[in-house]
Amino acid sequence: MHRFIRYLTITISLVIFSSYALGINLQKNEGIISGGKYSIQSLVLDEVREIFISLPESYKYSSHHYPVIYVMDGEFLFDLTRSMVEIRAARNYMPESIIVGIPNNTGKRIEMALELFDDKGNPFFYGDGLGQTGKYLKFFRNDLIPTIEEEFRVNSHRTIIGMSPSFGPVLQAFWSEPDLFTGYIVLAAEIGKKLKSGKSIGERLIEEISDEKRSTASIYIGTAGRDIIKRGPKEAALYVDIPKKLKNIANPKIRYKFEVIHEEDHYGMSIPGIQHGLETIYAREIWNIDYRKMWNSQDPAQALSDRYQQLSEHYGFEIIPLEKSFNSIHNIIKTAEILYRQNRIEKLIPWLQLAVEYYPYSPRIYSQLSKAYTQAGKHALAIIYAEKAVKLAQNSEDIRFYKSLLKTLTP
Numbered sequence: 001m002h003r004f005i006r007y008l009t010i011t012i013s014l015v016i017f018s019s020y021a022l023g024i025n026l027q028k029n030e031g032i033i034s035g036g037k038y039s040i041q042s043l044v045l046d047e048v049r050e051i052f053i054s055l056p057e058s059y060k061y062s063s064h065h066y067p068v069i070y071v072m073d074g075e076f077l078f079d080l081t082r083s084m085v086e087i088r089a090a091r092n093y094m095p096e097s098i099i100v101g102i103p104n105n106t107g108k109r110i111e112m113a114l115e116l117f118d119d120k121g122n123p124f125f126y127g128d129g130l131g132q133t134g135k136y137l138k139f140f141r142n143d144l145i146p147t148i149e150e151e152f153r154v155n156s157h158r159t160i161i162g163m164s165p166s167f168g169p170v171l172q173a174f175w176s177e178p179d180l181f182t183g184y185i186v187l188a189a190e191i192g193k194k195l196k197s198g199k200s201i202g203e204r205l206i207e208e209i210s211d212e213k214r215s216t217a218s219i220y221i222g223t224a225g226r227d228i229i230k231r232g233p234k235e236a237a238l239y240v241d242i243p244k245k246l247k248n249i250a251n252p253k254i255r256y257k258f259e260v261i262h263e264e265d266h267y268g269m270s271i272p273g274i275q276h277g278l279e280t281i282y283a284r285e286i287w288n289i290d291y292r293k294m295w296n297s298q299d300p301a302q303a304l305s306d307r308y309q310q311l312s313e314h315y316g317f318e319i320i321p322l323e324k325s326f327n328s329i330h331n332i333i334k335t336a337e338i339l340y341r342q343n344r345i346e347k348l349i350p351w352l353q354l355a356v357e358y359y360p361y362s363p364r365i366y367s368q369l370s371k372a373y374t375q376a377g378k379h380a381l382a383i384i385y386a387e388k389a390v391k392l393a394q395n396s397e398d399i400r401f402y403k404s405l406l407k408t409l410t411p
Contacts, residue, residue, distance in 0.1 A: 034079060035099070040147055044139040051144070052101035054082045055152070056089070059098075061362040064320050067097045067157035068148060070140070070181075072112070072166035074101025077270060081161060084274055090325035092289045094282035095315075098154060102144070104166075112136050113165030114172065116193035116201075124193050125165055131196075133172040140169070141180060155317040159183030159281060163270055164190065171201065174219060175208045184219040185277030187270050191221060191242070191258075192235040202238050209256050210249040216316065218255040220277035224269040225262035236260065255280055286314060289321075291330040295338055301350040304332075320358045323365065332358070336368050340375070348372045363393035367405055374409070383409050 035054035042049050052074050056066060071081045078101030089096040115131040116124035123130075140160075148154060158181045162170035167186045174184050191202040199207075205221065208214065228236045239258045250256065257280045261269040289311075294303040304321060311319045322331040329338070332355045339348040352369045359365055366389035373382040386406040393402045 034082060035101070040143060042139055042143045044135060044142050047105065049105065049139075050103055052078045052099075052103065053148075053152075054078075054099040054101075056086075056096035056098070058096055058323055058359065059153070061323060061359045062320065063153070063360060064358070065153045065155040065318065067095055067159070067317065068154050069097050069099050069159045069161065069183075070144075071099060071101045072160070072162040072169065073109070074103035076267075077101070077161060077163065077274070078103070080270065081274055084278065087326070088275075088278060088282075090322070091328060092322065092325075092330050093284065093287055094278055095319050096322070097159075098148075098152060100144070100148060110165060112162070112168040114168040114201075115196050116190060117196075118193065124190065133168040134176075136169045137173055137177055137180065140173075141177070145180075157182050157315065157317045159185065161185040161274065161277065162187065164188035164266065171204075174217070175204055178208075178214060178217065182217055183277075183281040184217070185274060185281075186219070186221045187273045187277075188227065188266050189221045189223045190231075190235075191223075191238050192231065202242050206242060206245055209246055209254050210251060212251055214251050214254060216253045218281040220257050220259070220273070220280040222257075222259045222261055222269060222273040222276060224264045224266050225260055226265045227269075228260050255283065286311070289330060291335055295335060299350070300335070300339065300347050301354045304335075304351070305354060323355070323359050323362055333364060333368070336365075336372075340368075340372065343375075345372055345376045349376065361392055363389040363396065363398070363402055366392065367402055370405060370409070379409070 035052050038051050038053055039048050040051055058064070059066070069081060069085065071077045078099065081101075082099045085094065085097050085099060088094045110125065110130060111132040113125040113130050114133060118124060145158070160170050160173060160181045160183070162168065162185075164187070167189060170184050170186050173180050189201070191205065192200055194200050195204065197204075205219075209219070223239070228239075239260050243256075243258050246256065257276065259273075259276060261272050261276075264272065289307060294300045294307070297303040308319055308321055324333040325331045328334070332351075336348060336352055336355070339345075339351060349369070349372050352365060352372055355362075355365045356369070366385045370382045370384075370386040370389060373379075373385060383406070386402070386409050389402045390399070390406050393399045396402075
C-alpha cells in the first residue's frame, strides 16, 4: 500500500511538473493566418453577412489579377478548400486563387435548397424558406461579387462550391445564369430528384451540358457511396447512364465529371470531392509544366513566357508562373538558383528580368538579379537591384539579409 501511494505521489508530481514546465516554456508568438473575416451589408438579403477571404502569398508581390473560388458553407468548407488550393497551386496543378467563404446565418441554410421531390411527389428537403436560390444568386451578382471585384485584384474566372443543400445556388447558376461562374463543384448531389418543373436534376444537367450555345465551363457532380446505398440502385445507375448519354452530345467546351465516391458518407465526401472538382476545372493533362525542359532550352525565359501564354489563352485569363513554392524546384526562384549554379548567367538575367514583370514587388527576385549582375561583372546594376530589394523589404523580417547583400556591394 505504501509503495502504491509513493508511486501515485511520484506520478502526480511528474504530471504537475510537466504541466508547469509546459506553461513556462510554451509561448505563443502570433496567430496562424489562414484568411480574414469581413462583413458585408447585403441589400438583397437585408442583413449583414460575414465572409472569409484568403489571398495567395504572392498577392503582395505581384500586380496580377487572380481567379476567385466562392465557397458556400464557409464555416465548414472554407479552410478545407483554401488548404487544397494552396497545395495544388504550389505543385503547379492549378493557378493561385483568392478564396471567398460564405458561412451560413443560423437557421437559414435551408433557404438555399432547391425545391426537390421524389418519384412519388414527396418533398425531399424539409423546412420553411425553400427554393430561394434565385435570391442568393442575386446576392452574388449585386452585392458580393461587385464588392470583391472592387476591393481585390480579381479576374473574370469564378468558381462556386456548394454542398447539400447549398448546392442549390450552384446548380441554379449553371442552368439559369451561366455568365456568373465558369467552374461549378456540386458536393453530395441528388441528381435523381425532381425539380418543380417535373424534370430531374440529371435531365436538366444533360440539357445544359449538351447545349451547343453555351460558353466554356467546367462542372463536377459528386455524391457519397453511402448516400447511394440509401438512395438505391436507380440513383446509382444515373452516375453511369448520364455520362454515357453525354458522350456523343456534350458541348466540347464544357468539361464535366459525374462521380460516386465510395466508402464515404454525406459530408466526408467533401474532401475528395473538392479535390476532384478542382481537377475537373484544371485538368492535369493541360497543367503539364515541365521546368526541366525550360532549363535545358536555348532561351529559358522565352520558354517560360510561351508556356504560360498557352495556359492563359486556353483558360481565357492571364496565368503567371509561381515565384516560389513549397518543396518544389518547379518555380521561378528555384530555376534561377539552378541557372546560377550552372553559371549560365547569360540565360539567368533574362529569366529574372521576366520574373520582375510577373512580381514587381518581390525583394527576393531583385536580390537574385543583384547576384546575377555581380556574377556578370556589372557592379553598378548589382547595386541598383540590391537597393531595390532593400527598399521593398523594409517591413519584412528578412530585411537584414537584403541589407547585408547591399553592404557587400557598397563597403
